[in-house]
Every structure is written in structure tokens, then in C-alpha cells.
Amino acid sequence: LRLDLCFLQGIQKPFKEVIDVSSADPHKTGMKPISFVRQVLAVCLYPELLHNENLPRDVRLRAQTLLRACGGSVGLYSSTLFGLPHVHKSIAEFITRRDEGVPSSSQAIVISPGSHAIVVKLLFSGEGETPTGVLTPIPFPHTLPMVLDDAGVTLVPHHLREDKVWAVDLEELHRAVKTYPGNPTGHVQDRSSIEEVIRFAATEGLLLLVDEVYQDSVFQQGREFISYKKVLFEMGQEYSEIVELISIHSLSNGIIGECGLRGAYLEVINMDPAVMVFLKSLQIGSPAVLGQLAMEIMINPPKHEDPSYETYAQVRGQDDKITTLWTYLRFFFFFFFFFLSCCKCILNNIPVIIYGLYLKVNMMLTASQGVEADMLYCQWLLEEEGICVGAGSENGQVDKNYHLR
Incomplete structure (x- = not known):
């Protein structure tokens, strides 16, 4: 914002605009909205x-169906406090299709204005002499510590194995919140890794919170998204009837990228x-x-x-083009940062497009004044080159093991 103000005031900089490559806002980076949406x-907004x-x-026809479902106008309140029954039913049907027949019930769906809001309220509602702790994989989404702090919840970190493409290390697990596919690392857990986490949760009697908002963003050939729920039910009744699981999906990510809605x-x-009744009661309006x-x-979709x-297929059907572009961008940013002063880069083979890259770098700068x-380095890059990247220290990381987001 300060640099934008400088431009407005006519203050000269060695660049003409700020390029933000750290944002998780797809449309901000120039991705066009899907026309059908x-x-x-x-x-729906203008029925004429x-x-x-x-x-x-x-x-x-779709707009006509949706207008009928919401009472004829998007300006009306939802017919129930928990959202439109038609949307609940559609979500349950989608999950059943996605998981190849594993059934989902509309009664198990909770609709929220955002993926974090209702979970934060759930965590905040905990009572007892000891504080609620959430074991969180490191690296974690850079906004998560602030969210948990506001909820009065203690963040208990466990480190992922970067040398094994951000694999889960079960020895570090005690209480699990899973982000899958990984944010910001972009890793995709395979079936055996998911099964290990589920077994651990069953043994310890833990609730699994699984953030699956990037399920549409897996583009690497030979890799695919498999939901925690699908794996859970394929493991048999020993697990499928006892493990408590909350999975999350959002409008903000993937191909649709409608953050503002x-x-x-x-x-x-x-x-x-x-507890389900209590969870729904946390919804305010x-x-x-x-x-x-x-x-x-x-x-x-159509x-x-x-x-x-x-x-629509021209967008969804561009997986090969997206993969090719992704490969190109990975090497572009690798060489870009490699030839800049202050750092050297190491590439990991990551199958998910989230922000862009989560680059491991060897810093030639040293920490100063805390x-x-x-x-x-991020401050220098912004001031001198007009490029905004995120510091890995915001996501949690091993000491002196630096990354750029």
C-alpha cells in the first residue's frame, strides 16, 4: 500500500508496478472468472x-432452479438458519460422486461464510482447566497463528519431512489438523500416508480437521486427490464408524477461485x-x-x-497446458531467484498449484534486530525490484531453514 501511494504521489521507483506473487487470490493474479459461474x-441477481x-x-435453466431454491430472489434470507436445503442436498450429492459412492448426508453438511469461520468458533468453544491445543503441520498457512490466537487456542507444531516431499512424520503427531493438499507446500498425501494419520487418530481418540480446499488444484501427471473420507470408509468399519472427521471445502480456491463471494x-x-447441534448453533445468522x-x-458444472x-471444458480441459505452464514457471522463478543476490534456490517436485512455489532458499543475509x-530479503526484493513474495518464517519453519512463498 505504501508503494502504491508512492506511485500516486509521483515518487520515482526503479519499477513501474508491484508484482504480487505471494497471494492466494487467483483472480488478483489475472485468472479470468469462469463464465458459466x-x-x-x-x-440470479437480475431475473429479467x-x-x-x-x-x-x-x-x-440453472438460474431458474436456483432462484426457485432461494425463494425467487437472492435478496431474501435463507429459508433456514443453516442455509438453503437445495444447496445442502447438492453438496451431499457432489461428495458422494467425488468419493465414488461413499454416501454423504445433507444433514452432515454445515455451510459457512468462509472455511475458517466456523472452525474457529468450534475451537473457541472449548472449556476446561487446560487450554485447547491444535497440533499443526509446519509449514502452515501464514494466517493460521493469528486465527488460532484470536480463538484462544494453543498452536502445537509438528514438522513435515521436507526431505521426503513434506511427508507426515507420525512420531511428531499428538493432535492433528491436516491441510490437504498442503498449504503452502503443495504436497499431496498418498493413500498410505492418509491411512497412517487415520490410524493414529483412531488410537488416540482425536478429531481430524482436514482442509481440502485445494482438491481441484492437483495437476501433476500420475498424482490425484483422494479425500480423507473416502480412505476412511475404505479402511472398514473398525475406523469408519469411530473416527471423527471434519473436512472443509471452499469457493476461494482451485479452478473457481471466487474469494470475494x-x-x-x-x-x-x-x-x-x-455436538452436531451445538456446531450448527455456532452459526451467527x-x-x-x-x-x-x-x-x-x-x-x-455444465x-x-x-x-x-x-x-467450461476449455478451462477444465487445460490440465496439460497448466502442467506445462507450471513446469515453466517453476524453472523461471528458480533461475530468477538464483541469479538475484542474497539467496540460492532448491526446487522440490510439487504437484499442487497454490500460490505458485514454496521455494527452499539458502540465505546469504543474516537476521537483524529480531x-x-x-x-x-522479502523487504529488499519489494523495495528494489517491486516483487512481493512471502517469507517462509510466516509459515513456520526449522531454524535457519528458509523458504519463499
């Missing part, structure tokens, strides 16, 4: 467009009914209708026979 929402034949027929859902597995409708569109499918070396 925006067209359906536009019709239902009669506009310039819009594809499936767009108008504020919509997320939780699926709650094996929770005591009384009904979630925004527009965000709910956008989620319904996200999980029910089908092959629909008029909008070809346009400021970590990677933070000093």
Missing part, C-alpha cells in the same frame, strides 16, 4: 435476463448428534445466499450435453 449469478436468449439455455462448507463425520448459489454452481460445456533473514 458469472452468467448464472448475473441472471431469464428471457435473454443471448445467454446459453443451460445458464438460464465468501462461501464454504464442512462435512462432519461420526460426530455425536448433540444465515450464510449469504449468493455464496451458497456459487457453491452449488462450483460442484455442479455436463457434456449442455450448451455451456464446451466453454527480523528473520528471509523477511529482510
Whole structure:
């Protein structure tokens, strides 16, 4: 913001604009919105467009269905405090399809304005003589410590094995919050790793909180997203009937990237009914209708026979192009930072596109006056080159083991 103000005031800098490569906001980086999503929402906001034949027929039909589900206007409150029943049902059907027949119930779905809001309230509600602790994988999302601190929850870190592409080290686990695929590391757990975590949770009687908001962002050939719930139920009743699991998905990430519409859902597995009622009671006011409708569109994209499918497929069908571009960008940033002063880079083979890269760097700067070396480097890069990157020290890291986000 300070640099933007300098530009407005005519103050000369060695660059013309700030390039932010640390943001997890896809549209901020120039990604175009999916036309089907925006067209359906536009019709819902202005129903007169239902009669506009310039819009594809499936767009108008979907908008008509969604308007009927929300009572005829997006300006109405949701028909229940917990959200629109139609959206709950659609989410449950999507999860069942995604997990290849593992059933999901609309009663197990909790809709929230954002992926963090309802979880924070759940953690904040804990009582007892000892504080609530959440064992959190390091590196973690850089906003997580602030969120947990606001909730009065103690962050208890456990380190992932970078030498094994950010694998889980069970010896460090005590209480688990899993981010999957990994944020910011971009790692994707394989089935055996997920099974190990589930067995540990079953043995210790722990609740698993699994952040799966990047499930649509796995582009590396030979790697695929497998949900914790699917693995849990394939492990048999010994685990599927006892392990408590909350999985999270959001509008903000992946191909859709609609951060500003504020919509997320939780699926709650094996929770005591009384606790489930309590969890839903943490919701203050009904979630925004527009965000709910956008989620319904996200999980029910155009089908092959629909008029909008070809346009949508041009976005979804670019996995090979995205993989090629991703490979190019990885090496571009590697050489970019390699030839800059102050650091040397090491590349990991990461299959998930989140921010861009989580680069390991060998810093030639040293910490000064309580400021970590990677933070000093980020400040220098912003001031001298106009490039905004995130310091790995914000995500938690082993001492003097530096990364850039």
C-alpha cells in the first residue's frame, strides 16, 4: 500500500508496478472468472435476463432452479438458519460422486461464510482447566497463528519431512489438523500416508480437521486427490464408524477461485448428534445466499450435453497446458531467484498449484534486530525490484531453514 501511494504521489521507483506473487487470490493474479459461474449469478441477481436468449439455455435453466431454491430472489434470507436445503442436498450429492459412492448426508453438511469461520468458533468453544491445543503441520498457512490466537487456542507444531516431499512424520503427531493438499507446500498425501494419520487418530481418540480446499488444484501427471473420507470408509468399519472427521471445502480456491463471494462448507463425520447441534448453533445468522448459489454452481458444472460445456471444458480441459505452464514457471522463478543476490534456490517436485512455489532458499543475509533473514530479503526484493513474495518464517519453519512463498 505504501508503494502504491508512492506511485500516486509521483515518487520515482526503479519499477513501474508491484508484482504480487505471494497471494492466494487467483483472480488478483489475472485468472479470468469462469463464465458459466458469472452468467448464472448475473441472471440470479437480475431475473429479467431469464428471457435473454443471448445467454446459453443451460445458464438460464440453472438460474431458474436456483432462484426457485432461494425463494425467487437472492435478496431474501435463507429459508433456514443453516442455509438453503437445495444447496445442502447438492453438496451431499457432489461428495458422494467425488468419493465414488461413499454416501454423504445433507444433514452432515454445515455451510459457512468462509472455511475458517466456523472452525474457529468450534475451537473457541472449548472449556476446561487446560487450554485447547491444535497440533499443526509446519509449514502452515501464514494466517493460521493469528486465527488460532484470536480463538484462544494453543498452536502445537509438528514438522513435515521436507526431505521426503513434506511427508507426515507420525512420531511428531499428538493432535492433528491436516491441510490437504498442503498449504503452502503443495504436497499431496498418498493413500498410505492418509491411512497412517487415520490410524493414529483412531488410537488416540482425536478429531481430524482436514482442509481440502485445494482438491481441484492437483495437476501433476500420475498424482490425484483422494479425500480423507473416502480412505476412511475404505479402511472398514473398525475406523469408519469411530473416527471423527471434519473436512472443509471452499469457493476461494482451485479452478473457481471466487474469494470475494465468501462461501464454504464442512462435512462432519461420526460426530455425536448433540455436538452436531451445538456446531450448527455456532452459526451467527444465515450464510449469504449468493455464496451458497456459487457453491452449488462450483460442484455442479455444465455436463457434456449442455450448451455451456464446451466453454467450461476449455478451462477444465487445460490440465496439460497448466502442467506445462507450471513446469515453466517453476524453472523461471528458480533461475530468477538464483541469479538475484542474497539467496540460492532448491526446487522440490510439487504437484499442487497454490500460490505458485514454496521455494527452499539458502540465505546469504543474516537476521537483524529480531527480523528473520528471509523477511529482510522479502523487504529488499519489494523495495528494489517491486516483487512481493512471502517469507517462509510466516509459515513456520526449522531454524535457519528458509523458504519463499
